[in-house]
Amino acid sequence: MSHPVAGGPGDRAARVTVLAGPTAVGKGTVSAAVRRNHPEIWVSVSATTRPPRPGEVDGVHYHFVSPEQFDDFVASGDMLEWAVVHGVHRYGTLRGPVQRAVAEGLPVLLEVDLAGARQIRQALPEAQLVFLAPPDWDTLVERLVGRGTEDAEERARRLETAKVELAAEPEFDVTVVNDEVERAAAELARLMGIPSAGQRS
Incomplete structure (x- = not known):
C-alpha cells in the first residue's frame, strides 16, 4: 500500500525534509534554531513507549504510548520510522500527523537518526534528506570527547561510530555544515523553501 505524503522534488509548498547526521553534530540545536526563527515549520x-519524565507533556515532548499501541502502529504501517533505543524503549515517527501537516501545506521537518532517515527514504522517496555535517573531523572529535565523561574505551567506540555515520553522507540529497548554528539553521530553512526575514514581504 502506498502512502503519498508530499509532492515531487519540485514541490516546495508541501515538502518533507529529513535532518540527520553523526552523533554530536548538533541536530537538536540546529532544529531548535529553525523552530525558533520559523515557527511556521511543523516539526x-x-x-515512545517509555513513560513520561517529570514535566514532560504528552503530545508536546513525545506521544507517550503503550508497547501494545506501538505494536499496532508498526503492524498497520502507521510508523514512518522507528527503532529500539538502548535496548529498552521504542521511539518512532507517526505517519498520520506528518500527512495532516503536509495536507495543510505546512513545511515539515523530521529530525531523526541515520537509521530513521534510511527508513523514511524507503517510505517517502520524495522526501528531501539533509545531512548535517561537522566543519571538520577534529571539531566532531572535540564535541564527542570534550565532556570528559566517558572513559577511553567509550570514546574510541563513539569515534568509530562517528566514522561510520560520516560515511553515510552520500546517501543524502544535500549537506549542511554546522559551522555556526544560526547560519546552518538559515541554510536548512532555505532548503525547505522558506524565505529569510529580509526576503519576506
Whole structure:
C-alpha cells in the first residue's frame, strides 16, 4: 500500500525534509534554531513507549504510548520510522500527523537518526534528506570527547561510530555544515523553501 505524503522534488509548498547526521553534530540545536526563527515549520513529535519524565507533556515532548499501541502502529504501517533505543524503549515517527501537516501545506521537518532517515527514504522517496555535517573531523572529535565523561574505551567506540555515520553522507540529497548554528539553521530553512526575514514581504 502506498502512502503519498508530499509532492515531487519540485514541490516546495508541501515538502518533507529529513535532518540527520553523526552523533554530536548538533541536530537538536540546529532544529531548535529553525523552530525558533520559523515557527511556521511543523516539526514532528516522536512516539515512545517509555513513560513520561517529570514535566514532560504528552503530545508536546513525545506521544507517550503503550508497547501494545506501538505494536499496532508498526503492524498497520502507521510508523514512518522507528527503532529500539538502548535496548529498552521504542521511539518512532507517526505517519498520520506528518500527512495532516503536509495536507495543510505546512513545511515539515523530521529530525531523526541515520537509521530513521534510511527508513523514511524507503517510505517517502520524495522526501528531501539533509545531512548535517561537522566543519571538520577534529571539531566532531572535540564535541564527542570534550565532556570528559566517558572513559577511553567509550570514546574510541563513539569515534568509530562517528566514522561510520560520516560515511553515510552520500546517501543524502544535500549537506549542511554546522559551522555556526544560526547560519546552518538559515541554510536548512532555505532548503525547505522558506524565505529569510529580509526576503519576506
